[in-house]
Amino acid sequence: MKNMKKLGLLYILTWLFTVSLYAQRKEQAEVVWFDGRHPITYQLPTDVEPVVMTALEMWKNDMLKVTGMIPKVSGKATVEVVKTTNLPADGFRIYVKNKHIIIEGSNGRGMAYGLLELSRLADVSPWVWWGDIVPEKKNRLVVSRDFYTEQSPSVTYRGVFLNDEDWSLRPWSGIFEPGPKGQIGPKTYRKVFELLLRLRANAIWPAMHEGTVAFFKTPGAKAMADSCGIVIGTSHCEPLLRNNVGEWDVEKYGRFNYKTNRLAVQQYWIERLQEVSKSNDNMFTIGMRGIHDSSMEGYTTEQEKFDGLQQVINDQQELIQRFIGDPSMQMQVFVPYKEVLQLYEKGLKVPDYVTLMWCDDNYGYMTRLSNVEEQQRQGGGGVYYHLSYWGRPHDYLWLTTTQPGLIYNELREAYDHNCRRLWIANVHDPKVAGYDLELFLDMAWNINCVSGSTLNNHLRDWLCRQFGQEAGNRLFPIMHEYYRLCGERRPEFMGWTQVELDKNRYPRGLSPVTHVPLTSEKAKERLEAFERIKTAVEDCRAFIRKELGDAFFAAVEYPVYAADAMNHKILSDSSSSDKAYKEIQTLTHQYQEICGGKWCGLMDAAPRKLPVFENVHAELSGEPVEVVTLRNACDYTNASDDVRTVQMLGYSMNAVAMPKDGTLTYRFDVEQDGEYILQVALIPTQPADNGDLRFSMSIDGNTPIVYSLKEPFRSEEWKQNVLRGQALRQQTMGLFKGSHTLTIHALDNHIVVDQFQLMCR
Numbered sequence: 001m002k003n004m005k006k007l008g009l010l011y012i013l014t015w016l017f018t019v020s021l022y023a024q025r026k027e028q029a030e031v032v033w034f035d036g037r038h039p040i041t042y043q044l045p046t047d048v049e050p051v052v053m054t055a056l057e058m059w060k061n062d063m064l065k066v067t068g069m070i071p072k073v074s075g076k077a078t079v080e081v082v083k084t085t086n087l088p089a090d091g092f093r094i095y096v097k098n099k100h101i102i103i104e105g106s107n108g109r110g111m112a113y114g115l116l117e118l119s120r121l122a123d124v125s126p127w128v129w130w131g132d133i134v135p136e137k138k139n140r141l142v143v144s145r146d147f148y149t150e151q152s153p154s155v156t157y158r159g160v161f162l163n164d165e166d167w168s169l170r171p172w173s174g175i176f177e178p179g180p181k182g183q184i185g186p187k188t189y190r191k192v193f194e195l196l197l198r199l200r201a202n203a204i205w206p207a208m209h210e211g212t213v214a215f216f217k218t219p220g221a222k223a224m225a226d227s228c229g230i231v232i233g234t235s236h237c238e239p240l241l242r243n244n245v246g247e248w249d250v251e252k253y254g255r256f257n258y259k260t261n262r263l264a265v266q267q268y269w270i271e272r273l274q275e276v277s278k279s280n281d282n283m284f285t286i287g288m289r290g291i292h293d294s295s296m297e298g299y300t301t302e303q304e305k306f307d308g309l310q311q312v313i314n315d316q317q318e319l320i321q322r323f324i325g326d327p328s329m330q331m332q333v334f335v336p337y338k339e340v341l342q343l344y345e346k347g348l349k350v351p352d353y354v355t356l357m358w359c360d361d362n363y364g365y366m367t368r369l370s371n372v373e374e375q376q377r378q379g380g381g382g383v384y385y386h387l388s389y390w391g392r393p394h395d396y397l398w399l400t401t402t403q404p405g406l407i408y409n410e411l412r413e414a415y416d417h418n419c420r421r422l423w424i425a426n427v428h429d430p431k432v433a434g435y436d437l438e439l440f441l442d443m444a445w446n447i448n449c450v451s452g453s454t455l456n457n458h459l460r461d462w463l464c465r466q467f468g469q470e471a472g473n474r475l476f477p478i479m480h481e482y483y484r485l486c487g488e489r490r491p492e493f494m495g496w497t498q499v500e501l502d503k504n505r506y507p508r509g510l511s512p513v514t515h516v517p518l519t520s521e522k523a524k525e526r527l528e529a530f531e532r533i534k535t536a537v538e539d540c541r542a543f544i545r546k547e548l549g550d551a552f553f554a555a556v557e558y559p560v561y562a563a564d565a566m567n568h569k570i571l572s573d574s575s576s577s578d579k580a581y582k583e584i585q586t587l588t589h590q591y592q593e594i595c596g597g598k599w600c601g602l603m604d605a606a607p608r609k610l611p612v613f614e615n616v617h618a619e620l621s622g623e624p625v626e627v628v629t630l631r632n633a634c635d636y637t638n639a640s641d642d643v644r645t646v647q648m649l650g651y652s653m654n655a656v657a658m659p660k661d662g663t664l665t666y667r668f669d670v671e672q673d674g675e676y677i678l679q680v681a682l683i684p685t686q687p688a689d690n691g692d693l694r695f696s697m698s699i700d701g702n703t704p705i706v707y708s709l710k711e712p713f714r715s716e717e718w719k720q721n722v723l724r725g726q727a728l729r730q731q732t733m734g735l736f737k738g739s740h741t742l743t744i745h746a747l748d749n750h751i752v753v754d755q756f757q758l759m760c761r
């Protein structure tokens with residue numbers, strides 16, 4: 001017995017020694033940068049750019065939220081920020097040396113990004129202010145002794161275009177900081193710039209709609225940009241940093257017509273060039289369009305427009321040379337948007353040092369990318385990408401619902417075509433853009449941060465960072481399903497209506513909500529799917545920290561509940577429709593009141609007062625079809641090695657991207673002889689290489705039938721494609737009972753297959 005007691009005591013002592021040794025080794029392997037008793041200490045170089053001081057104050061406030069103490073400057077600091085010359089522009093590295101955390105930055109922005117990376121390491125979300133993501137308190141912050149991260153941007157200039165601000169950012173700003181009518185004030189811009197800084201962005205095209213005070217006419221706005229390291233540019237229709245809508249004065253200058261009023265237009269540009277001549281960070285959009293989103297005034301034939309635009313570009317280079325400096329050393333952007341693309345393709349000469357900025361079709365599908373020759377340009381290429389839009393065939397200015405897989409697929413393609421100089425996302429409001437905006441800027445910062453096969457992880461990680469591990473894991477399948485349903489039909493498109501139609505036929509050119517081409521069965525399936533995720537959201541609230549309740553409402557509850565209500569409003573009977581309409585109004589009123597009214601004015605449930613937002617419902621007019629088989633593209637039997645699956649894209653949420661000459665093979669069965677319709681659904685991409693968009697289908701090795709997805713811009717078929725998120729091609733055939741093989745072959749690049757179905761004829 002005594003021996004057994006001795007052995008037991010020996011075991012306990014051995015265990016205690018092991019635990020103690022483990023704790024010592026663990027402590028030796030860590031560097032504590034907050035011990036729960038003393039404030040974090042830091043040290044900066046003596047002379048730094050203003051953006052570093054801005055980031056420092058942001059970081060100190062973050063640490064106050066996390067630790068309860070404001071970091072203090074000290075000669076023996078735990079955190080040291082230094083400048084280095086051996087990193088790319090805007091890059092930083094963080095490592096541990098002699099129990100100190102060293103942040104090295106290549107420039108002011110690099111040091112700023114490094115400081116804010118420490119905030120991320122302390123679990124402070126970039127959306128701490130805009131998303132009201134209150135960080136958890138910590139009594140200890142540690143980093144491993146071998147911690148090391150080195151980061152630099154994949155895209156040189158990364159940012160947003162604040163566009164269509166009329167129903168969100170502008171009215172909210174007027175409440176957030178009352179001022180002159182229509183002004184988005186410097187305090188608002190400061191908050192936008194801080195968010196961009198946290199998201200490692202460095203550029204902005206300021207708001208420019210009619211009724212909004214021009215950025216350069218807003219006192220203090222430019223100084224705010226400079227303090228946050230944000231480069232100011234202007235949109236495709238605003239040359240040389242002028243906001244035509246807010247700054248062109250017809251009484252002072254005459255017509256905005258380069259053909260008849262050339263000297264006045266030049267003087268107008270010269271005024272801004274002189275104003276910014278001492279700034280180191282300028283981004284000059286070149287070329288010319290109308291006052292707003294229209295073609296150049298005064299030119300009629302295509303040849304006249306071509307010659308006129310070429311003259312404009314040549315003259316602008318001379319003006320930049322005179323008032324700024326060597327044009328080849330300035331950041332210049334040419335945006336071949338709408339009719340300007342046709343003129344560019346005609347042979348327009350744009351200086352090699354100018355960035356060619358390609359555009360999507362306003363619905364997320366890139367229309368053109370740099371060809372082999374253009375990829376060699378000194379100025380490189382860029383991307384102008386819509387996460388919201390006002391225009392034909394229908395606006396989407398309420399919720400941000402672009403599928404993450406589409407964002408990834410189009411941006412990755414652009415990057416691989418050497419479009420790495422400038423990426424700008426069009427957003428009507430950064431708060432509502434939320435996850436989609438962060439995905440866009442994450443890819444601009446590190447193109448390899450996500451792949452087609454890891455998009456699900458990226459969204460899950462984002463939700464966990466915002467709301468905690470357990471809540472985030474529960475929310476992921478909900479938001480995944482939300483993106484699927486909205487990919488089938490955005491909430492704004494549920495009325496099957498269009499805008500900017502014949503004004504003699506429709507008031508304001510807006511077609512009314514009348515009927516939708518869904519069967520009662522399909523409508524019921526859709527409503528039940530929304531009900532399921534709405535119920536799941538309600539269940540998730542129990543796992544949300546109390547202080548994140550308003551954040552959860554804005555980022556999850558409002559979009560899910562409002563989209564659910566919109567679907568019920570359109571697809572249900574009149575009494576249920578009326579109830580759903582009132583729910584949307586109630587939800588939107590609640591949005592104005594969260595966080596003590598902080599976001600009052602930001603959310604409008606009826607941007608532009610379009611018919612789809614009215615208290616209306618539709619008649620169901622879909623014709624039932626007998627589907628023999630429905631198959632997602634990712635469920636192939638065989639595939640060539642170079643195809644790739646893209647998560648969260650298409651109705652399948654696993655669309656398959658095929659390069660030229662890629663193949664997919666499927667086996668399917670039919671139970672009886674007969675006539676069938678084979679319909680293939682593809683993502684409605686554009687022929688971004690300025691060629692065609694062809695693929696072929698072959699059944700059982702028979703002669704392939706070739707199809708093209710290429711559609712004229714704004715054709716009726718293109719409109720239907722972008723509204724439903726699919727391009728459909730089909731063929732009729734006779735099939736015998738038994739097993740069959742379908743082979744899909746990509747004859748051009750940018751073919752992305754979503755689903756196929758076999759239907760009885």
